[in-house]
Amino acid sequence: MGDFMADVSVEALQIVKQSLNDFRTDISGMAGRVQNTSDQLVQSGLSKVSKAQSDVAESENKINKLNQKIETLENKISQISAEIHGLENSIPQLKQRIQTLKQQISYLEGQISALRAELSSTDDEDQRSQIQAQIDSLENQKSQAQYECNDTESKVDNSEKKISTLRQDLSATKSEKSSCEAELSSEKNRCNNLKNKLERLKTAFKKMESDLQNYVSAMKRFESSSTSETQKSSSAVDQCISSIEGYLSSPL
Amino acid sequence: MSSGEIRKELDQFQRSVKKLSAGVGKASNLWQDNKYQELSSSVSAVANMSRDVILSGEQCCSSIDKVDKIASENY
Numbered sequence: 571m572g573d574f575m576a577d578v579s580v581e582a583l584q585i586v587k588q589s590l591n592d593f594r595t596d597i598s599g600m601a602g603r604v605q606n607t608s609d610q611l612v613q614s615g616l617s618k619v620s621k622a623q624s625d626v627a628e629s630e631n632k633i634n635k636l637n638q639k640i641e642t643l644e645n646k647i648s649q650i651s652a653e654i655h656g657l658e659n660s661i662p663q664l665k666q667r668i669q670t671l672k673q674q675i676s677y678l679e680g681q682i683s684a685l686r687a688e689l690s691s692t693d694d695e696d697q698r699s700q701i702q703a704q705i706d707s708l709e710n711q712k713s714q715a716q717y718e719c720n721d722t723e724s725k726v727d728n729s730e731k732k733i734s735t736l737r738q739d740l741s742a743t744k745s746e747k748s749s750c751e752a753e754l755s756s757e758k759n760r761c762n763n764l765k766n767k768l769e770r771l772k773t774a775f776k777k778m779e780s781d782l783q784n785y786v787s788a789m790k791r792f793e794s795s796s797t798s799e800t801q802k803s804s805s806a807v808d809q810c811i812s813s814i815e816g817y818l819s820s821p822l
Numbered sequence: 823m824s825s826g827e828i829r830k831e832l833d834q835f836q837r838s839v840k841k842l843s844a845g846v847g848k849a850s851n852l853w854q855d856n857k858y859q860e861l862s863s864s865v866s867a868v869a870n871m872s873r874d875v876i877l878s879g880e881q882c883c884s885s886i887d888k889v890d891k892i893a894s895e896n897y
Contacts, residue, residue: 579852579853581852582849582851582852582853583849583853585845585848585849585852586845586846586849586853586861588845589841589842589844589845589846589848589849590842590845590846592838592841592842592845593838593839593841593842593845593868596834596838596841597835597838600831600835603831604831607827607828607831610827611827611828611886615886615889618889618890618893621893622893625897760897763895763897764897767892767895767897770892771889771892771893774885774888774889774892775889777885777888778882778885778886778888778889781878781881781882781884781885782882782885784878784881784882785828785875785878785879785881785882787878788874788875788877788878788879789835789875789879791871791874792871792872792874792875795868795871796868796871796872799864799867799868800842800864800868802864803861803864803865806857806861807861810857
């Protein structure tokens with residue numbers, strides 16, 4: 571392009587020169603800008619991978635907490651069931667004791683009644699005194715038996731009330747456990763989806779990173795090659811313009 | 823940050839290459855010898871080189887969109 575060119579006008583050369591200069595200006599620094607964009611995209615991608623990792627960790631943590639809660643609820647269910655079982659077993663024994671005490675009271679009442687009849691038909695003071703002492707002793711025994719009977723009946727009543735409360739508690743605990751198990755199942759499913767997402771995201775991110783490197787390299791190669799190519803052309807055009815202008819200004 | 827940035831860069835890049843080809847093409851009627859053919863070949867070489875940039879850029883956009891699509895999945 572360094573030789574003088576007869577079939578060209580200054581106007582044509584100036585158009586070409588302007589186009590080459592404009593192109594050089596447009597392309598200049600483009601590789602740097604692309605590199606900057608690429609770096610930002612990689613950082614943005616890393617943040618997305620990091621967020622997906624923390625989502626998985628959060629879900630795994632939730633699963634652990636639900637497992638622990640279910641274990642606690644299972645222990646509570648066992649404990650309540652054992653308590654109900656213990657109370658249920660104690661009631662027949664208590665009822666048996668009540669039955670025995672009532673029989674004992676009835677027997678004592680019979681004895682007392684007989685002694686009172688005997689007392690009313692006795693005039694001897696010593697004998698009356700002995701009978702009265704026996705009546706007092708039996709009354710005392712009856713009173714103790716009655717007290718124990720009332721106390722045992724109260725225990726039965728309290729045990730039955732306690733069993734009723736414990737059964738409600740057991741039902742609520744079982745219901746809570748079922749709810750936790752359903753939540754656990756759902757969370758496990760969610761966690762699998764999140765793990766799958768993370769793996770796919772990591773793979774997609776690596777591909778993106780590699781593609782960005784290729785893009786930046788292509789732009790760097792282009793900027794370097796095209797700048798040198800257009801520089802050469804532009805210099806040649808400059809020489810042509812200069813030759814033509816020299817030719818036109820020389821005297822004929 | 824999305825593929826939109828790369829797309830903008832690629833659009834700008836393509837416009838610059840097309841502008842160069844158009845500018846040099848405009849001179850073809852006023853410049854009709856072998857030297858113009860040399861220049862035209864040189865510009866064609868630049869346009870060919872630009873294909874690598876455009877293809878790799880488009881590949882990037884596709885990869886970035888895929889990352890964004892996966893990242894936007896909600897569970």
